[in-house]
Amino acid sequence: MPRAKYQSIYQDLKAKIEDSTYESGELLPSENVLITQYDCSRNTVRRAIASLAEDGYVQSMHGIGVRVIYQPSAQTSFIMGGIESFSESAERNNRKPGTRVLQLTTLTVDARMSKRTGFPEGEEVWFLQRVRYLDDRPLILDLNMFLTRLVPGLTPEIAEHSVYDYIENVLGMTIVTAKRSYTVERITELDEKWLDLGSYNCMAVITGQVYNADGIMFEYTQSRHRPDYFSFHDTAFRKKR
Amino acid sequence: MPRAKYQSIYQDLKAKIEDSTYESGELLPSENVLITQYDCSRNTVRRAIASLAEDGYVQSMHGIGVRVIYQPSAQTSFIMGGIESFSESAERNNRKPGTRVLQLTTLTVDARMSKRTGFPEGEEVWFLQRVRYLDDRPLILDLNMFLTRLVPGLTPEIAEHSVYDYIENVLGMTIVTAKRSYTVERITELDEKWLDLGSYNCMAVITGQVYNADGIMFEYTQSRHRPDYFSFHDTAFRKKR
DNA sequence: AGCCAAAACTTGTTTAAACAAATTATCCCG
DNA sequence: CGGGATAATTTGTTTAAACAAGTTTTGGCT
Numbered sequence: 001m002p003r004a005k006y007q008s009i010y011q012d013l014k015a016k017i018e019d020s021t022y023e024s025g026e027l028l029p030s031e032n033v034l035i036t037q038y039d040c041s042r043n044t045v046r047r048a049i050a051s052l053a054e055d056g057y058v059q060s061m062h063g064i065g066v067r068v069i070y071q072p073s074a075q076t077s078f079i080m081g082g083i084e085s086f087s088e089s090a091e092r093n094n095r096k097p098g099t100r101v102l103q104l105t106t107l108t109v110d111a112r113m114s115k116r117t118g119f120p121e122g123e124e125v126w127f128l129q130r131v132r133y134l135d136d137r138p139l140i141l142d143l144n145m146f147l148t149r150l151v152p153g154l155t156p157e158i159a160e161h162s163v164y165d166y167i168e169n170v171l172g173m174t175i176v177t178a179k180r181s182y183t184v185e186r187i188t189e190l191d192e193k194w195l196d197l198g199s200y201n202c203m204a205v206i207t208g209q210v211y212n213a214d215g216i217m218f219e220y221t222q223s224r225h226r227p228d229y230f231s232f233h234d235t236a237f238r239k240k241r
Numbered sequence: 242m243p244r245a246k247y248q249s250i251y252q253d254l255k256a257k258i259e260d261s262t263y264e265s266g267e268l269l270p271s272e273n274v275l276i277t278q279y280d281c282s283r284n285t286v287r288r289a290i291a292s293l294a295e296d297g298y299v300q301s302m303h304g305i306g307v308r309v310i311y312q313p314s315a316q317t318s319f320i321m322g323g324i325e326s327f328s329e330s331a332e333r334n335n336r337k338p339g340t341r342v343l344q345l346t347t348l349t350v351d352a353r354m355s356k357r358t359g360f361p362e363g364e365e366v367w368f369l370q371r372v373r374y375l376d377d378r379p380l381i382l383d384l385n386m387f388l389t390r391l392v393p394g395l396t397p398e399i400a401e402h403s404v405y406d407y408i409e410n411v412l413g414m415t416i417v418t419a420k421r422s423y424t425v426e427r428i429t430e431l432d433e434k435w436l437d438l439g440s441y442n443c444m445a446v447i448t449g450q451v452y453n454a455d456g457i458m459f460e461y462t463q464s465r466h467r468p469d470y471f472s473f474h475d476t477a478f479r480k481k482r
Numbered sequence: 483a484g485c486c487a488a489a490a491c492t493t494g495t496t497t498a499a500a501c502a503a504a505t506t507a508t509c510c511c512g
Numbered sequence: 513c514g515g516g517a518t519a520a521t522t523t524g525t526t527t528a529a530a531c532a533a534g535t536t537t538t539g540g541c542t
Contacts, residue, residue, distance in 0.1 A: 304504030
Protein backbone atom coordinates (compact mmCIF):
# COMPACT_ATOMS: atom_id res chain seq x y z
CA MET A 1 0.00 0.00 0.00
CA PRO A 2 1.10 3.57 -0.56
CA ARG A 3 3.41 4.96 2.04
CA ALA A 4 2.57 8.59 1.32
CA LYS A 5 -0.74 10.35 1.87
CA TYR A 6 -0.75 12.02 -1.55
CA GLN A 7 -0.41 8.61 -3.17
CA SER A 8 -3.45 7.21 -1.41
CA ILE A 9 -5.48 10.31 -2.36
CA TYR A 10 -4.27 9.87 -5.95
CA GLN A 11 -5.32 6.24 -6.01
CA ASP A 12 -8.68 6.98 -4.38
CA LEU A 13 -9.52 9.71 -6.90
CA LYS A 14 -8.29 7.54 -9.77
CA ALA A 15 -10.55 4.69 -8.68
CA LYS A 16 -13.52 7.04 -8.35
CA ILE A 17 -12.93 8.36 -11.86
CA GLU A 18 -12.62 4.85 -13.30
CA ASP A 19 -15.87 3.69 -11.66
CA SER A 20 -17.69 6.88 -12.75
CA THR A 21 -18.19 8.27 -9.24
CA TYR A 22 -16.77 11.33 -10.95
CA GLU A 23 -17.94 11.22 -14.54
CA SER A 24 -16.04 12.34 -17.62
CA GLY A 25 -16.80 15.94 -18.51
CA GLU A 26 -17.73 16.85 -14.93
CA LEU A 27 -15.65 18.82 -12.46
CA LEU A 28 -13.93 17.27 -9.47
CA PRO A 29 -14.91 18.70 -6.08
CA SER A 30 -12.94 21.89 -5.45
CA GLU A 31 -9.63 21.77 -3.63
CA ASN A 32 -11.23 23.13 -0.47
CA VAL A 33 -13.81 20.34 -0.46
CA LEU A 34 -11.17 17.68 -1.07
CA ILE A 35 -9.07 19.14 1.74
CA THR A 36 -11.86 18.53 4.24
CA GLN A 37 -12.75 15.15 2.68
CA TYR A 38 -9.21 13.81 2.99
CA ASP A 39 -8.26 15.88 6.03
CA CYS A 40 -5.03 17.16 4.55
CA SER A 41 -3.37 20.32 3.31
CA ARG A 42 -3.96 21.99 -0.03
CA ASN A 43 -0.51 21.08 -1.34
CA THR A 44 -1.15 17.40 -0.73
CA VAL A 45 -4.43 17.48 -2.65
CA ARG A 46 -2.80 19.44 -5.46
CA ARG A 47 0.02 16.90 -5.69
CA ALA A 48 -2.49 14.09 -6.19
CA ILE A 49 -4.36 16.09 -8.83
CA ALA A 50 -1.10 16.88 -10.64
CA SER A 51 -0.40 13.15 -10.92
CA LEU A 52 -3.88 12.52 -12.33
CA ALA A 53 -3.29 15.24 -14.93
CA GLU A 54 0.02 13.62 -15.85
CA ASP A 55 -1.89 10.39 -16.48
CA GLY A 56 -4.44 12.13 -18.68
CA TYR A 57 -7.28 11.60 -16.19
CA VAL A 58 -8.05 15.26 -15.46
CA GLN A 59 -7.23 18.73 -16.70
CA SER A 60 -7.05 21.79 -14.44
CA MET A 61 -8.71 25.03 -15.51
CA HIS A 62 -7.57 28.23 -13.84
CA GLY A 63 -10.40 29.90 -11.91
CA ILE A 64 -12.89 27.19 -12.84
CA GLY A 65 -12.01 23.76 -11.54
CA VAL A 66 -10.58 20.39 -12.49
CA ARG A 67 -12.33 18.61 -15.35
CA VAL A 68 -12.38 14.82 -15.69
CA ILE A 69 -11.24 13.85 -19.20
CA TYR A 70 -10.85 10.11 -18.62
CA GLN A 71 -12.09 7.79 -21.34
CA PRO A 72 -12.00 4.03 -20.76
CA SER A 73 -10.07 2.29 -23.53
CA ALA A 74 -11.59 -0.89 -24.88
CA GLN A 75 -8.32 -2.39 -26.09
CA THR A 76 -7.95 -6.05 -26.90
CA SER A 77 -4.27 -5.91 -27.78
CA PHE A 78 -1.07 -6.08 -25.81
CA ILE A 79 -0.76 -2.73 -24.07
CA MET A 80 2.51 -1.24 -22.90
CA GLY A 81 2.88 1.28 -20.08
CA GLY A 82 5.21 1.98 -17.21
CA ILE A 83 8.09 -0.38 -16.54
CA GLU A 84 6.85 -3.93 -16.47
CA SER A 85 8.29 -7.37 -16.90
CA PHE A 86 6.87 -9.50 -19.68
CA SER A 87 5.06 -11.69 -17.14
CA GLU A 88 3.45 -8.65 -15.51
CA SER A 89 2.27 -7.25 -18.86
CA ALA A 90 0.89 -10.59 -19.98
CA GLU A 91 -1.01 -11.01 -16.74
CA ARG A 92 -2.45 -7.49 -16.95
CA ASN A 93 -3.68 -8.23 -20.48
CA ASN A 94 -5.13 -11.59 -19.48
CA ARG A 95 -2.83 -13.63 -21.66
CA LYS A 96 -0.81 -16.73 -20.91
CA PRO A 97 2.92 -15.93 -21.02
CA GLY A 98 5.61 -18.30 -22.22
CA THR A 99 9.36 -17.95 -22.74
CA ARG A 100 12.03 -19.79 -24.70
CA VAL A 101 15.67 -18.87 -24.09
CA LEU A 102 17.70 -18.81 -27.32
CA GLN A 103 21.02 -17.59 -26.00
CA LEU A 104 22.62 -16.58 -22.70
CA THR A 105 26.29 -15.66 -22.83
CA THR A 106 28.61 -12.93 -21.61
CA LEU A 107 30.57 -10.55 -23.81
CA THR A 108 32.69 -7.44 -23.53
CA VAL A 109 31.33 -4.17 -24.90
CA ASP A 110 33.36 -2.88 -27.84
CA ALA A 111 33.23 0.57 -29.46
CA ARG A 112 30.43 -0.28 -31.87
CA MET A 113 28.32 -1.94 -29.19
CA SER A 114 28.96 0.95 -26.81
CA LYS A 115 27.65 3.46 -29.30
CA ARG A 116 24.54 1.40 -29.92
CA THR A 117 23.68 0.51 -26.33
CA GLY A 118 25.10 3.31 -24.21
CA PHE A 119 27.18 0.90 -22.10
CA PRO A 120 30.76 2.04 -21.39
CA GLU A 121 33.38 0.37 -23.59
CA GLY A 122 35.10 -2.58 -21.90
CA GLU A 123 32.22 -3.43 -19.55
CA GLU A 124 31.22 -7.09 -19.37
CA VAL A 125 27.55 -7.77 -20.02
CA TRP A 126 25.12 -10.65 -20.29
CA PHE A 127 23.72 -11.19 -23.78
CA LEU A 128 20.25 -12.71 -23.54
CA GLN A 129 17.92 -13.54 -26.40
CA ARG A 130 14.42 -14.92 -25.83
CA VAL A 131 11.25 -15.75 -27.74
CA ARG A 132 8.09 -14.65 -25.94
CA TYR A 133 4.85 -16.57 -26.31
CA LEU A 134 1.37 -15.19 -25.75
CA ASP A 135 -1.31 -17.86 -25.52
CA ASP A 136 1.22 -20.34 -27.00
CA ARG A 137 2.02 -18.23 -30.10
CA PRO A 138 5.57 -16.91 -30.66
CA LEU A 139 5.02 -13.16 -31.12
CA ILE A 140 7.86 -11.22 -29.48
CA LEU A 141 11.64 -11.42 -29.83
CA ASP A 142 13.50 -9.99 -26.84
CA LEU A 143 17.15 -8.99 -26.62
CA ASN A 144 18.51 -7.99 -23.21
CA MET A 145 21.96 -6.94 -22.08
CA PHE A 146 22.70 -6.62 -18.35
CA LEU A 147 25.86 -5.38 -16.66
CA THR A 148 27.33 -8.55 -15.11
CA ARG A 149 28.86 -6.32 -12.43
CA LEU A 150 25.39 -5.37 -11.18
CA VAL A 151 23.44 -8.47 -12.24
CA PRO A 152 25.63 -11.47 -11.35
CA GLY A 153 24.61 -15.09 -11.46
CA LEU A 154 22.11 -15.13 -14.33
CA THR A 155 21.05 -18.62 -15.41
CA PRO A 156 18.80 -19.96 -18.18
CA GLU A 157 16.29 -20.94 -15.49
CA ILE A 158 16.08 -17.34 -14.24
CA ALA A 159 15.84 -16.06 -17.81
CA GLU A 160 12.95 -18.43 -18.47
CA HIS A 161 11.07 -17.24 -15.42
CA SER A 162 11.65 -13.52 -14.77
CA VAL A 163 14.92 -11.62 -14.69
CA TYR A 164 13.21 -8.62 -13.06
CA ASP A 165 11.91 -10.81 -10.26
CA TYR A 166 15.48 -12.06 -9.72
CA ILE A 167 16.92 -8.53 -9.81
CA GLU A 168 14.41 -7.07 -7.39
CA ASN A 169 13.72 -9.90 -4.97
CA VAL A 170 17.01 -11.87 -4.95
CA LEU A 171 19.67 -9.27 -5.73
CA GLY A 172 17.70 -6.53 -3.96
CA MET A 173 18.32 -3.92 -6.66
CA THR A 174 15.71 -1.23 -7.25
CA ILE A 175 14.64 -0.44 -10.81
CA VAL A 176 13.67 3.20 -11.30
CA THR A 177 13.81 4.84 -14.75
CA ALA A 178 13.54 3.52 -18.30
CA LYS A 179 14.17 5.57 -21.44
CA ARG A 180 12.55 4.08 -24.49
CA SER A 181 12.44 4.63 -28.21
CA TYR A 182 9.63 3.26 -30.37
CA THR A 183 10.24 2.54 -34.04
CA VAL A 184 9.00 0.29 -36.83
CA GLU A 185 11.59 -1.82 -38.60
CA ARG A 186 11.74 -4.42 -41.35
CA ILE A 187 11.69 -8.04 -40.24
CA THR A 188 15.02 -9.82 -39.94
CA GLU A 189 16.02 -13.43 -40.54
CA LEU A 190 15.84 -14.04 -36.80
CA ASP A 191 12.28 -12.70 -36.68
CA GLU A 192 11.28 -15.04 -39.49
CA LYS A 193 13.07 -17.99 -37.96
CA TRP A 194 11.50 -17.81 -34.51
CA LEU A 195 8.24 -15.90 -34.74
CA ASP A 196 4.79 -16.39 -36.20
CA LEU A 197 4.72 -13.33 -38.43
CA GLY A 198 1.73 -13.88 -40.65
CA SER A 199 2.28 -11.74 -43.74
CA TYR A 200 3.80 -8.76 -41.94
CA ASN A 201 7.17 -7.54 -43.17
CA CYS A 202 7.58 -5.07 -40.28
CA MET A 203 7.94 -5.24 -36.52
CA ALA A 204 7.14 -2.75 -33.76
CA VAL A 205 10.47 -2.26 -32.03
CA ILE A 206 11.04 -0.88 -28.53
CA THR A 207 14.62 -0.13 -27.56
CA GLY A 208 15.49 1.20 -24.15
CA GLN A 209 17.95 1.86 -21.37
CA VAL A 210 17.03 1.04 -17.77
CA TYR A 211 18.51 2.72 -14.68
CA ASN A 212 18.66 1.48 -11.10
CA ALA A 213 18.27 3.41 -7.84
CA ASP A 214 21.90 4.58 -8.05
CA GLY A 215 21.21 6.21 -11.41
CA ILE A 216 23.39 3.62 -13.16
CA MET A 217 22.27 2.21 -16.49
CA PHE A 218 22.33 -1.55 -15.93
CA GLU A 219 20.22 -2.81 -18.86
CA TYR A 220 19.88 -2.32 -22.58
CA THR A 221 16.86 -3.92 -24.16
CA GLN A 222 15.33 -4.39 -27.58
CA SER A 223 11.86 -5.87 -27.88
CA ARG A 224 10.45 -6.76 -31.30
CA HIS A 225 6.65 -7.17 -31.44
CA ARG A 226 4.42 -8.48 -34.18
CA PRO A 227 2.40 -5.39 -35.21
CA ASP A 228 -1.07 -6.60 -34.23
CA TYR A 229 0.08 -7.44 -30.73
CA PHE A 230 1.45 -4.02 -29.93
CA SER A 231 -0.19 -0.85 -28.67
CA PHE A 232 1.24 2.01 -26.66
CA HIS A 233 -0.63 4.82 -24.93
CA ASP A 234 0.59 8.28 -24.03
CA THR A 235 -0.60 11.67 -22.80
CA ALA A 236 1.06 14.85 -24.09
CA PHE A 237 0.69 18.51 -23.27
CA ARG A 238 0.94 21.61 -25.43
CA LYS A 239 4.05 23.56 -24.53
CA LYS A 240 3.35 27.06 -23.27
CA ARG A 241 5.12 29.87 -24.99
CA MET B 242 9.64 33.64 -21.71
CA PRO B 243 8.51 31.62 -18.73
CA ARG B 244 6.10 33.40 -16.48
CA ALA B 245 6.91 31.30 -13.43
CA LYS B 246 10.16 31.15 -11.50
CA TYR B 247 10.23 27.36 -11.36
CA GLN B 248 9.99 27.23 -15.13
CA SER B 249 13.02 29.45 -15.65
CA ILE B 250 15.00 27.38 -13.14
CA TYR B 251 13.89 24.25 -15.00
CA GLN B 252 15.00 25.66 -18.33
CA ASP B 253 18.31 26.90 -16.94
CA LEU B 254 19.17 23.51 -15.40
CA LYS B 255 18.02 21.74 -18.57
CA ALA B 256 20.31 23.90 -20.70
CA LYS B 257 23.24 23.31 -18.34
CA ILE B 258 22.70 19.55 -18.56
CA GLU B 259 22.49 19.65 -22.36
CA ASP B 260 25.71 21.65 -22.69
CA SER B 261 27.49 19.39 -20.15
CA THR B 262 27.90 22.05 -17.47
CA TYR B 263 26.46 19.24 -15.37
CA GLU B 264 27.72 16.00 -16.89
CA SER B 265 25.87 12.72 -17.14
CA GLY B 266 26.59 10.47 -14.18
CA GLU B 267 27.42 13.40 -11.90
CA LEU B 268 25.25 14.85 -9.15
CA LEU B 269 23.50 18.18 -9.40
CA PRO B 270 24.38 20.74 -6.70
CA SER B 271 22.34 20.00 -3.57
CA GLU B 272 18.99 21.66 -3.04
CA ASN B 273 20.48 24.03 -0.48
CA VAL B 274 23.12 25.21 -2.97
CA LEU B 275 20.54 25.69 -5.72
CA ILE B 276 18.34 27.65 -3.30
CA THR B 277 21.09 30.22 -2.79
CA GLN B 278 22.07 30.16 -6.49
CA TYR B 279 18.56 30.93 -7.67
CA ASP B 280 17.47 32.88 -4.58
CA CYS B 281 14.26 30.95 -4.10
CA SER B 282 12.58 28.53 -1.75
CA ARG B 283 13.22 24.82 -1.53
CA ASN B 284 9.83 23.92 -2.99
CA THR B 285 10.52 25.97 -6.09
CA VAL B 286 13.84 24.22 -6.72
CA ARG B 287 12.23 20.83 -6.08
CA ARG B 288 9.48 21.60 -8.57
CA ALA B 289 12.03 22.31 -11.29
CA ILE B 290 13.93 19.11 -10.46
CA ALA B 291 10.70 17.09 -10.54
CA SER B 292 10.07 18.33 -14.09
CA LEU B 293 13.58 17.34 -15.15
CA ALA B 294 13.01 13.86 -13.71
CA GLU B 295 9.74 13.62 -15.64
CA ASP B 296 11.71 14.36 -18.82
CA GLY B 297 14.29 11.68 -18.03
CA TYR B 298 17.08 14.21 -17.46
CA VAL B 299 17.78 13.42 -13.80
CA GLN B 300 16.94 10.88 -11.13
CA SER B 301 16.66 11.73 -7.42
CA MET B 302 18.28 9.48 -4.84
CA HIS B 303 17.08 9.69 -1.26
CA GLY B 304 19.83 10.83 1.09
CA ILE B 305 22.39 11.12 -1.70
CA GLY B 306 21.52 13.68 -4.34
CA VAL B 307 20.17 14.13 -7.84
CA ARG B 308 22.01 12.24 -10.59
CA VAL B 309 22.11 13.44 -14.18
CA ILE B 310 21.07 10.59 -16.51
CA TYR B 311 20.73 12.63 -19.72
CA GLN B 312 22.04 11.07 -22.92
CA PRO B 313 21.96 13.08 -26.14
CA SER B 314 20.04 11.25 -28.87
CA ALA B 315 21.31 11.19 -32.42
CA GLN B 316 18.11 12.22 -34.16
CA THR B 317 18.26 11.16 -37.78
CA SER B 318 14.59 10.39 -38.12
CA PHE B 319 11.31 12.16 -37.64
CA ILE B 320 10.89 12.44 -33.88
CA MET B 321 7.60 12.94 -32.13
CA GLY B 322 7.18 14.55 -28.73
CA GLY B 323 4.73 16.88 -27.02
CA ILE B 324 1.88 18.39 -29.01
CA GLU B 325 3.18 19.87 -32.23
CA SER B 326 1.77 20.79 -35.58
CA PHE B 327 3.26 19.10 -38.62
CA SER B 328 5.07 22.31 -39.59
CA GLU B 329 6.61 22.64 -36.14
CA SER B 330 7.83 19.04 -36.15
CA ALA B 331 9.27 19.33 -39.63
CA GLU B 332 11.11 22.50 -38.71
CA ARG B 333 12.53 20.96 -35.54
CA ASN B 334 13.84 18.02 -37.59
CA ASN B 335 15.30 20.27 -40.29
CA ARG B 336 13.04 19.02 -43.03
CA LYS B 337 11.04 20.90 -45.63
CA PRO B 338 7.31 20.45 -44.97
CA GLY B 339 4.65 20.24 -47.68
CA THR B 340 0.91 19.58 -47.62
CA ARG B 341 -1.69 18.46 -50.14
CA VAL B 342 -5.34 18.63 -49.11
CA LEU B 343 -7.30 15.61 -50.36
CA GLN B 344 -10.66 16.29 -48.78
CA LEU B 345 -12.34 18.89 -46.58
CA THR B 346 -16.02 18.37 -45.86
CA THR B 347 -18.40 18.38 -42.93
CA LEU B 348 -20.33 15.39 -41.66
CA THR B 349 -22.51 14.38 -38.73
CA VAL B 350 -21.14 11.87 -36.23
CA ASP B 351 -23.13 8.63 -36.26
CA ALA B 352 -23.01 5.79 -33.73
CA ARG B 353 -20.15 3.94 -35.41
CA MET B 354 -18.07 7.09 -35.81
CA SER B 355 -18.82 8.13 -32.23
CA LYS B 356 -17.48 4.85 -30.89
CA ARG B 357 -14.35 5.15 -32.96
CA THR B 358 -13.54 8.82 -32.35
CA GLY B 359 -15.03 9.62 -28.96
CA PHE B 360 -17.13 12.49 -30.38
CA PRO B 361 -20.74 12.63 -29.15
CA GLU B 362 -23.29 11.23 -31.59
CA GLY B 363 -25.01 13.91 -33.65
CA GLU B 364 -22.18 16.47 -33.48
CA GLU B 365 -21.13 18.09 -36.74
CA VAL B 366 -17.43 17.82 -37.54
CA TRP B 367 -14.97 18.75 -40.24
CA PHE B 368 -13.50 15.77 -42.10
CA LEU B 369 -10.02 16.63 -43.34
CA GLN B 370 -7.61 14.37 -45.17
CA ARG B 371 -4.12 15.47 -46.15
CA VAL B 372 -0.90 14.09 -47.61
CA ARG B 373 2.21 15.36 -45.82
CA TYR B 374 5.48 15.82 -47.69
CA LEU B 375 8.93 15.83 -46.14
CA ASP B 376 11.63 17.13 -48.47
CA ASP B 377 9.16 16.70 -51.35
CA ARG B 378 8.41 13.02 -50.64
CA PRO B 379 4.85 11.96 -49.70
CA LEU B 380 5.36 10.06 -46.43
CA ILE B 381 2.48 10.76 -44.06
CA LEU B 382 -1.29 10.46 -44.46
CA ASP B 383 -3.22 12.63 -42.01
CA LEU B 384 -6.89 12.38 -41.07
CA ASN B 385 -8.33 15.09 -38.82
CA MET B 386 -11.81 15.68 -37.49
CA PHE B 387 -12.64 18.96 -35.73
CA LEU B 388 -15.85 20.00 -33.99
CA THR B 389 -17.30 22.66 -36.33
CA ARG B 390 -18.91 24.21 -33.27
CA LEU B 391 -15.47 25.02 -31.81
CA VAL B 392 -13.47 25.30 -35.03
CA PRO B 393 -15.65 27.28 -37.47
CA GLY B 394 -14.56 28.62 -40.83
CA LEU B 395 -12.02 26.03 -41.96
CA THR B 396 -10.89 26.43 -45.57
CA PRO B 397 -8.56 24.43 -47.85
CA GLU B 398 -6.12 27.33 -47.64
CA ILE B 399 -5.97 27.06 -43.84
CA ALA B 400 -5.68 23.28 -44.07
CA GLU B 401 -2.74 23.63 -46.42
CA HIS B 402 -0.94 26.03 -44.12
CA SER B 403 -1.58 25.12 -40.44
CA VAL B 404 -4.87 24.41 -38.72
CA TYR B 405 -3.24 24.75 -35.31
CA ASP B 406 -1.95 28.20 -36.19
CA TYR B 407 -5.52 29.15 -37.19
CA ILE B 408 -7.00 27.66 -34.02
CA GLU B 409 -4.56 29.34 -31.67
CA ASN B 410 -3.87 32.69 -33.31
CA VAL B 411 -7.12 33.42 -35.16
CA LEU B 412 -9.80 31.65 -33.11
CA GLY B 413 -7.91 32.21 -29.87
CA MET B 414 -8.51 28.70 -28.57
CA THR B 415 -5.93 27.13 -26.25
CA ILE B 416 -4.79 23.56 -26.92
CA VAL B 417 -3.86 21.69 -23.75
CA THR B 418 -3.95 17.89 -23.61
CA ALA B 419 -3.58 15.15 -26.22
CA LYS B 420 -4.16 11.44 -25.58
CA ARG B 421 -2.48 9.24 -28.13
CA SER B 422 -2.31 5.62 -29.07
CA TYR B 423 0.58 4.21 -31.13
CA THR B 424 0.03 1.11 -33.23
CA VAL B 425 1.34 -0.55 -36.38
CA GLU B 426 -1.19 -1.39 -39.08
CA ARG B 427 -1.24 -2.88 -42.56
CA ILE B 428 -1.19 -0.44 -45.44
CA THR B 429 -4.50 0.49 -47.02
CA GLU B 430 -5.43 1.36 -50.60
CA LEU B 431 -5.31 5.05 -49.70
CA ASP B 432 -1.77 4.67 -48.33
CA GLU B 433 -0.70 3.02 -51.56
CA LYS B 434 -2.47 5.56 -53.71
CA TRP B 435 -0.97 8.68 -52.17
CA LEU B 436 2.27 7.77 -50.44
CA ASP B 437 5.76 6.66 -51.39
CA LEU B 438 5.83 3.41 -49.43
CA GLY B 439 8.88 1.62 -50.74
CA SER B 440 8.37 -2.07 -50.02
CA TYR B 441 6.76 -1.62 -46.61
CA ASN B 442 3.41 -3.28 -46.04
CA CYS B 443 2.89 -1.60 -42.63
CA MET B 444 2.47 1.93 -41.33
CA ALA B 445 3.18 3.49 -37.92
CA VAL B 446 -0.19 4.85 -36.86
CA ILE B 447 -0.83 7.51 -34.24
CA THR B 448 -4.44 8.07 -33.24
CA GLY B 449 -5.39 10.67 -30.71
CA GLN B 450 -7.92 12.91 -29.03
CA VAL B 451 -7.07 16.56 -28.35
CA TYR B 452 -8.63 18.70 -25.63
CA ASN B 453 -8.84 22.50 -25.36
CA ALA B 454 -8.54 24.72 -22.28
CA ASP B 455 -12.17 24.03 -21.34
CA GLY B 456 -11.44 20.30 -21.19
CA ILE B 457 -13.56 19.69 -24.29
CA MET B 458 -12.35 17.20 -26.87
CA PHE B 459 -12.38 19.20 -30.12
CA GLU B 460 -10.20 17.03 -32.38
CA TYR B 461 -9.77 13.43 -33.38
CA THR B 462 -6.71 12.64 -35.41
CA GLN B 463 -5.09 9.71 -37.17
CA SER B 464 -1.61 10.06 -38.58
CA ARG B 465 -0.12 7.28 -40.72
CA HIS B 466 3.68 7.37 -41.08
CA ARG B 467 5.98 5.41 -43.32
CA PRO B 468 7.97 3.27 -40.84
CA ASP B 469 11.44 4.68 -41.52
CA TYR B 470 10.24 8.24 -40.92
CA PHE B 471 8.82 7.58 -37.50
CA SER B 472 10.41 7.52 -34.05
CA PHE B 473 8.92 8.24 -30.65
CA HIS B 474 10.71 8.73 -27.34
CA ASP B 475 9.44 8.19 -23.84
CA THR B 476 10.53 7.99 -20.21
CA ALA B 477 8.86 5.54 -17.84
CA PHE B 478 9.15 4.84 -14.13
CA ARG B 479 8.92 1.63 -12.15
CA LYS B 480 5.77 1.64 -10.06
CA LYS B 481 6.43 1.46 -6.33
CA ARG B 482 4.68 -1.28 -4.44
C1' DA C 483 -34.18 45.30 -16.90
C1' DG C 484 -29.57 46.23 -17.68
C1' DC C 485 -25.04 47.51 -16.38
C1' DC C 486 -21.16 47.70 -13.48
C1' DA C 487 -18.54 47.22 -9.48
C1' DA C 488 -17.62 44.37 -5.65
C1' DA C 489 -17.40 40.12 -3.44
C1' DA C 490 -16.79 35.25 -3.41
C1' DC C 491 -14.76 31.23 -5.23
C1' DT C 492 -11.60 28.83 -8.10
C1' DT C 493 -6.79 27.33 -9.40
C1' DG C 494 -1.56 28.97 -9.77
C1' DT C 495 2.84 30.37 -7.56
C1' DT C 496 5.95 31.11 -3.84
C1' DT C 497 7.77 31.16 0.75
C1' DA C 498 8.54 29.16 5.38
C1' DA C 499 8.85 25.65 8.64
C1' DA C 500 8.94 21.16 10.69
C1' DC C 501 9.74 16.46 10.71
C1' DA C 502 10.94 11.86 8.44
C1' DA C 503 14.19 8.89 6.23
C1' DA C 504 18.49 7.62 3.92
C1' DT C 505 23.30 8.32 3.45
C1' DT C 506 27.83 10.12 4.63
C1' DA C 507 31.22 12.26 7.60
C1' DT C 508 32.99 12.93 12.13
C1' DC C 509 34.59 11.97 16.49
C1' DC C 510 35.38 9.53 20.52
C1' DC C 511 36.62 5.48 22.92
C1' DG C 512 38.66 1.15 23.69
C1' DC D 513 43.98 1.37 14.43
C1' DG D 514 39.07 -0.20 14.42
C1' DG D 515 34.40 0.17 15.64
C1' DG D 516 30.47 2.31 16.77
C1' DA D 517 27.70 5.92 18.12
C1' DT D 518 26.80 10.60 16.84
C1' DA D 519 26.39 14.46 14.03
C1' DA D 520 25.87 16.52 9.61
C1' DT D 521 24.02 16.40 5.01
C1' DT D 522 20.84 14.95 1.68
C1' DT D 523 16.20 14.14 -0.33
C1' DG D 524 10.97 13.02 0.88
C1' DT D 525 6.47 14.42 2.93
C1' DT D 526 3.24 17.48 5.00
C1' DT D 527 1.30 21.64 6.84
C1' DA D 528 0.43 26.64 6.86
C1' DA D 529 0.10 31.02 4.94
C1' DA D 530 0.02 34.72 1.66
C1' DC D 531 -0.66 36.62 -2.68
C1' DA D 532 -1.76 36.39 -7.81
C1' DA D 533 -4.94 35.57 -11.43
C1' DG D 534 -9.07 33.87 -13.70
C1' DT D 535 -14.18 33.02 -13.30
C1' DT D 536 -18.68 33.31 -11.36
C1' DT D 537 -21.98 35.24 -8.36
C1' DT D 538 -23.90 38.92 -5.95
C1' DG D 539 -25.84 43.23 -5.21
C1' DG D 540 -26.69 47.83 -5.93
C1' DC D 541 -27.33 51.68 -8.90
C1' DT D 542 -29.33 53.90 -12.91
